[in-house]
Amino acid sequence: MxxxxxxxxxxxxxxxxxxxxxxxxxxxxxxxxxxxxxxxxxxxxxxxxxxxxxxxxxxxxxxxxxxxxxxxxxxxxxxxxxxxxxxxxxxxxxxxxxxxxxxxxxxxxxxxxxxxxxxxxxxxxxxxxxxxxxxxxxxxxxxxxxxxxxxxxxxxxxxxxxxxxSRFGSNAVPELLIPHNELFSRMQCDTMYQNIMQQADKEWGGFGNAPKFPGTFIIQYLLRYHHSFKVQGALDQALLSLDKMLQGGIYDQLGGGFSRYSTDGQWLAPHFEKMLYDNALLVDVLSEACQLTGNRIYAQTIAETLNFVQRELTDAGGAFYAALDADSEGVEGKFYTWSKDGIDTVLGADAAIFCEFYDVTEEGNWEEQNILRILQPVAVFAGVKGLDEGELYRKLADCREKLMSVRDERVRPALDDKILLGWNALMIHACCKAYAALGGHQYKEMAINAANFCIDNMQHVDKQAFYHTFKAGKAKYPAFLDDYAYLIKAFIALQEVTGEFSWLEKAGNLTEYVLNNFSDETNLFFYYTEEGQQDVIVRKKEVYDGATPSGNAVMAANLRYLSIIYDKKEWADRALRMIFEQSQSVVRYPTSFGIWGGLMLQEVKGVKEIAVVGADYRVKMIEIGRRYIPFKVLLGAEKDKEGLPLLEHREQAGKTWIYVCEDYHCIKPVSDIEEIFNLI
CATH class of the missing domain: 3.40.30.10 (Glutaredoxin)
Structure with missing residues (x-):
């Protein structure tokens, strides 16, 4: 040993x-x-x-x-x-x-x-x-x-x-003297779209060749670009990518949840490990797709994925574990694959229709085994076979339940049960997005419980700082930029779905901590490691999206949002300078800078500032959250709040008013949610 x-x-x-x-x-x-x-x-x-x-x-x-x-x-x-x-x-x-x-x-x-x-x-x-x-x-x-x-x-x-x-942005950065409407343009957004589509797989969805990763940031950009400019091709590619993943082997057709990536171009054969962050990011973008389209399959996939997270990746204290292994009994994918004989034994007379629907054959579709995947949507398959769609749907669900019971008896893949702050923050945010899109109080409770766990177990008792990881009762290693950026974003989302302003106060305090401890020499970008860490040979700055979002991009988004809440012009200016500094790279290589691309699109379209004040503010915030409004700040309170421009001088006795503003200039307040969307 x-x-x-x-x-x-x-x-x-x-x-x-x-x-x-x-x-x-x-x-x-x-x-x-x-x-x-x-x-x-x-x-x-x-x-x-x-x-x-x-x-x-x-x-x-x-x-x-x-x-x-x-x-x-x-x-x-x-x-x-x-x-x-x-x-x-x-x-x-x-x-x-x-x-x-x-x-x-x-x-x-x-x-x-x-x-x-x-x-x-x-x-x-x-x-x-x-x-x-x-x-x-x-x-x-x-x-x-x-x-x-x-x-x-x-x-x-x-x-x-x-x-x-890591020296980019290290020269003195001048103030942006160009008018805001000249910093970012529709033309840049169009060029990003065109460059994305050059890499798009228009038959199987996704971007680039195998191995294929989900590309959630790119899909999110396409959804928002379509919403902004009504470009049908953007929506088509975004939904094609989601649909093909949902039908493929990268998605666990029995137990819910996504594997990390597909080894082939058709989403059939994944590397079978299931990571917390992938599932969080996919729930995020599926929630937006669900708000935009109302597609019930997206809603069902969100529910199944979060059920998987709750069932297999949730600690007794409410936090989320890191991952499930790809292997069981030393064999990759053994837990998830099937022989046709095995399915026939379990399902009996229903096996034939199940196997045809999920592409199960005697010879197997992967290494002499079968990975369950859908070749035709239920409605199409039912039409071809002359079956009642509802009856087919119920039969397949019953078959999946029987196979799941058998699978649960197998030797399970190993669980990586450490709790990572940043990945938990991504899942907290995803649960908030799922609650906003679908309702379902269990999603909001998942988010609140995990957030409270992180605060109670991973925050220093004597200062604002957090630890990066927690296991076996012990928190370790100073948190990194990504941890803080994602956590601030999660706290912002928690306020939007709970109406509790204390979450925004936490977000503001953490932002101050990041500004003081991670800023580079010119106070523009942020280092990955905290000031004073001694065991690294360089302090890196990273701006591109990898498997998880760029911490610098997320901090730019956080600064932009919170600058509106707290009327902090210096935070808005810094965010805009960060986005502008990256803009040429983002336009040229949007598939590596999806979050930045979304920020540029937001600056072109503008941010809707929505304030709800009155006794029923929580109910109305929930109703607003159901709708697809990607570029918004949503804030609510029962009474006026001094020092917060969006909540000052808004209260009217016996009324709950909704204010829609831009740069704090508000149109006439309304009480009916539908009027909001006509105004927007």
């Missing part, structure tokens, strides 16, 4: 019995590297990572391989979800060295923590045009001893490259 046995991360604990003398990242390992003047091997992965498990079985559990690693290196294991700051730095280094990245990420450092070589998966013997892991270890050990000066120079050059990549 090595030093990982005392960790709480499920990923690190998976490696606690390896013969490799693993350390967690920390002073003990880093000091030993300096004292013994040995290179450091940092191996980064996460609990639900299939190829991480493969490399562990092939190499890290092998006695001879472990002997080489222990003799020549200080070996450190990192859970990328616990330490995304380190993962970002060393992933950038490996991508710069090799042109690609992924997990497991294996990077070799000098004793001073500077990277000089790296890669992803290495096989135990030479294969796939990759050297064997043992050959890599021995070659690097020899090079470190015999060509030390070259390695140190290479490491210094790489560190300088990493520092340079």
């Amino acid at each position: 090595n030093r990982l046995a005392n960790e709480t991360s499920p990923y690190l604990m998976q490696h606690a019995h390896n013969p490799v003398d693993w350390y967690p990242w920390g002073e003990e390992a880093l000091q030993r590297a300096l004292q013994e003047d040995k290179p450091i091997l940092v191996s980064i992965g996460y609990a639900a990572c299939h190829w991480c498990h493969v490399m562990e079985r092939e190499s890290f559990e092998d006695i001879e391989t472990a002997r080489i690693m222990n003799e020549h290196f200080i070996n450190i294991k990192i859970d990328r979800e616990e330490r995304p700051d380190l993962d970002h730095i060393y992933m950038d280094a490996v991508q710069a060295m090799t042109g690609s990245g992924g997990w497991p990420l294996n990077v070799f450092l000098t004793p001073g923590k500077h990277p000089f070589y790296g890669g992803t998966y290495f096989p135990p013997v030479k294969a796939y045009n990759r050297p064997s892991w043992k050959d890599v270890l021995l070659a690097l050990s020899q090079a470190f001893k015999e060509r030390r000066e070259d390695i140190e120079t290479q490491a210094d050059n790489m560190t300088a490259h990493l520092m340079q990549s």
